Amino acid sequence: xxxxxxxxxxxxxxxxxxxxxxxxxxxxxxxxxxxxxxxxxxxxxxxxxxxxxxxxxxxxxxxxxxxxxxxxxxxxxxxxxxxxxxxxxxxxxxxxxxxxxxxxxxxxxxxxxxxxxxxxxxxxxxxxxxxxxxxxxxxxxxxxxxxxxxxxxxxxxxxxxxxx
Amino acid sequence: xxxxxxxxxxxxxxxxxxxxxxxxxxxxxxxxxxxxxxxxxxxxxxxxxxxxxxxxxxxxxxxxxxxxxxxxxxxxxxxxxxxxxxxxxxxxxxxxxxxxxxxxxxxxxxxxxxxxxxxxxxxxxxxxxxxxxxxxxxxxxxxxxxxxxxxxxxxxxxxxxxxxxxxxx
Numbered sequence: 352x353x354x355x356x357x358x359x360x361x362x363x364x365x366x367x368x369x370x371x372x373x374x375x376x377x378x379x380x381x382x383x384x385x386x387x388x389x390x391x392x393x394x395x396x397x398x399x400x401x402x403x404x405x406x407x408x409x410x411x412x413x414x415x416x417x418x419x420x421x422x423x424x425x426x427x428x429x430x431x432x433x434x435x436x437x438x439x440x441x442x443x444x445x446x447x448x449x450x451x452x453x454x455x456x457x458x459x460x461x462x463x464x465x466x467x468x469x470x471x472x473x474x475x476x477x478x479x480x481x482x483x484x485x486x487x488x489x490x491x492x493x494x495x496x497x498x499x500x501x502x503x504x505x506x507x508x509x510x511x512x513x514x515x
Numbered sequence: 516x517x518x519x520x521x522x523x524x525x526x527x528x529x530x531x532x533x534x535x536x537x538x539x540x541x542x543x544x545x546x547x548x549x550x551x552x553x554x555x556x557x558x559x560x561x562x563x564x565x566x567x568x569x570x571x572x573x574x575x576x577x578x579x580x581x582x583x584x585x586x587x588x589x590x591x592x593x594x595x596x597x598x599x600x601x602x603x604x605x606x607x608x609x610x611x612x613x614x615x616x617x618x619x620x621x622x623x624x625x626x627x628x629x630x631x632x633x634x635x636x637x638x639x640x641x642x643x644x645x646x647x648x649x650x651x652x653x654x655x656x657x658x659x660x661x662x663x664x665x666x667x668x669x670x671x672x673x674x675x676x677x678x679x680x681x682x683x684x
Contacts, residue, residue: 489594496628505628512593512631 352434354379356400364394380437385419385452388440392458395427395436403427403436406455409465411442411473415499419444421475423452442475451476472497489513532671539583539609540665543658546582546606547575550599551589553616553648560651570658579605584661586654587638590618591631603638611665613657614640617647 357379358372370391371382383391395403408426421442428435442450454477455462466477467486474495477483488494494509495501519528549557561567561575576582579602591599603612614634617623620643622632634640641664644657 487594494628501628503627510593510628512636513597 352379352432352436357381357436360398360400361391361394365391378435378437380439383438383440385423385440385443388423388425388438389453389455389458391438392425392455395438396458401429401436402431403429403434404459405430406459406461406465407435409455409462409469411469411475411497413473413497413499419450421450421473423469423475425455449476450474451478453478454480456481471495474498532669533666535670536666536668539670540662542571543584543611543662543665544574544576544582545572545584545586546579546602547577548602549588550591550595551616551618553588553619556648556651557586557588557615557654560654565651565655567655567658570655570662572658579603580607582606583610584613585610585638586613586615587619587634587640588615589648590616590623590625591634592629593631594629596631596637599634600637609670611641611661612638613642613644613654613661614638615644615654615657616649617645620645623647 354372354374358370361370361372361381361383365383365387369384369387373380373382381391395401405428406425407428408424410424410426412422412424414420414422419441423440423442425438425440426435427438440452442452444450450473452475454466456466456477456479463480463482464486466480467482467484469475470477470480470483471485471488472495484490485492488496491513492510494505496505496510517528519526549555559565561573567573572584583606585603585606587599603610612634614620618625618630619634622630624647626632631637635643642657642661644653646653649657
């Protein structure tokens, strides 16, 4: 896929400054601001030249000590052109350090469980998520294990054995 | 010898304890459940190539109420632990536990927040079978070790009552 075309289309729709497009190992990577994640996802899904109708994966990276801290990654696939696209953004942090981002459930319903897992593993809030429960971890745990500052063995308070 | 000769060897005399132990070890019924990759080696031990039925153990019971041997085959995550303990408690006495594989013995390579660091923190393990995963031969050897252990139990004189022995914690 032509990264210039992607860049041009996104720039003409959302403005030039905040969006960058790179090609890394033959894969097109788009960096976008967190506030625009939902409109940009809708755009790349609906644009007739892009048509990224399938969301493969949502994940995050803890970039501690950078700020904002959490990088979100959306892996897209187009079933009509067999092309792939990666969208990267940063979660938005408020004054108390809580990270949040808009859920893309309304764009691709398959983001549901991916966002639930990302939410519990990193402690990122997905706004407007239809079912913001934990996915894998026990409900009573108060821990975000994929954060860089999480102790690998957990703690007796946050990750107790569930023998009862 | 004694009464046996007198009756033309139509009877066989032994002691009751030996007989009870022999009956127990000769038809031990394992519980049919698996936790992780070790379960595949356990399944291999059941089928024709290794043939666990040679030891009277071919009936893996899906219900814990029919089983008297729990083979903890694999990684017990902390989230799975309540289910494992519950089916152990549902098994009828007398019952035995084999910890199969490095994870069930000690947590194995998973020294982390999500995995129980050895099922013996919660269950009274009789035999540990190390390996990652142990081959079916290793499991068969562990089962034979358990049989030998059962033969030494004082089942009549001093019946070992396991109770619901949740040790540790």
